[in-house]
Amino acid sequence: DKNEFIGDKVNHTITGIDPGSGIMKATDQVIKDYGLSDWKVQSGSESTMTASLDKAIKNKKPIIITGWTPHWMFSKYDLKYLEDPKGVYGKDEEIHTVINKNFAKKDPNATKFLDQFNWSPDDMGKVMLDIQGGKSEQEAAKAWIKANQDKVNQWKKGVNKVNGKTVKLAYVSWASEIASTNVVAEVLRDLGYNVNLEQLGAGQMFAGLAKGSDDAIVAAWLPSTHADYMNQFNNKLTDLGTNLKGTKLGLVVPKYMKINSIEDLKT
Numbered sequence: 001d002k003n004e005f006i007g008d009k010v011n012h013t014i015t016g017i018d019p020g021s022g023i024m025k026a027t028d029q030v031i032k033d034y035g036l037s038d039w040k041v042q043s044g045s046e047s048t049m050t051a052s053l054d055k056a057i058k059n060k061k062p063i064i065i066t067g068w069t070p071h072w073m074f075s076k077y078d079l080k081y082l083e084d085p086k087g088v089y090g091k092d093e094e095i096h097t098v099i100n101k102n103f104a105k106k107d108p109n110a111t112k113f114l115d116q117f118n119w120s121p122d123d124m125g126k127v128m129l130d131i132q133g134g135k136s137e138q139e140a141a142k143a144w145i146k147a148n149q150d151k152v153n154q155w156k157k158g159v160n161k162v163n164g165k166t167v168k169l170a171y172v173s174w175a176s177e178i179a180s181t182n183v184v185a186e187v188l189r190d191l192g193y194n195v196n197l198e199q200l201g202a203g204q205m206f207a208g209l210a211k212g213s214d215d216a217i218v219a220a221w222l223p224s225t226h227a228d229y230m231n232q233f234n235n236k237l238t239d240l241g242t243n244l245k246g247t248k249l250g251l252v253v254p255k256y257m258k259i260n261s262i263e264d265l266k267t
């Protein structure tokens with residue numbers, strides 16, 4: 001039946017991303033909670049994972065990846081999430097904007113802007129697709145800003161223009177965070193800020209923010225995915241709240257695969 005072959009077909013491997021990410025920790029928990037002791041989670045990066053996904057789909061081969069929404073892969077390919085009856089990946093989540101504890105005092109103007117930043121999975125998806133389609137990260141951000149002046153003006157309400165103050169943003173190279181961080185950076189630049197972007201691993205991003213080597217991130221997946229990092233550094237960080245609602249994490253497969261639940265991986 002469909003169960004006994006799936007493990008053999010994918011060499012009992014789930015194709016994952018960077019080991020410090022929350023989705024990889026959650027997937028380790030999936031292995032334990034669903035009794036998948038003969039399975040392994042292959043770490044890599046978002047780009048190695050999407051390259052493996054592309055290759056598998058081109059050859060109509062089975063593959064199981066760690067996936068999340070929003071992500072351009074759902075526009076490019078016919079994919080589905082495996083049901084997670086034990087709820088290990090948690091419910092739909094949100095992405096939060098988090099600043100270093102001292103930043104609000106250091107720059108209340110930029111803090112007000114960061115606090116007002118919020119947008120939808122559709123907004124983020126447009127920027128991700130433009131980048132996937134070949135636009136540079138900055139061009140994609142600028143194009144979105146140009147086409148969404150009303151939303152951007154809401155973010156800028158009560159925020160003053162400045163002359164050359166610096167804001168340091170950290171992020172991890174996940175398509176979702178590349179999109180959001182570049183849009184925020186471009187609007188801050190329109191406001192007269194010099195913006196430094198620092199691309200780090202997930203753990204380094206939270207550590208750098210806590211240390212103050214970076215001022216802000218728009219990349220905290222909460223309440224569960226990044227809970228460990230937020231708890232580890234909580235007295236050094238200020239959570240400004242949600243900037244995007246309606247994210248999802250889980251195991252994702254091409255729709256041509258017969259399995260529908262994580263339970264189906266158990267031979």
Ligand SMILES: C[SH](C)CC(=O)O
Nearest residue numbers: 021022023068174221
């Ligand atoms: C890969 S998701 C954007 C975030 C995470 O899993 O840490």
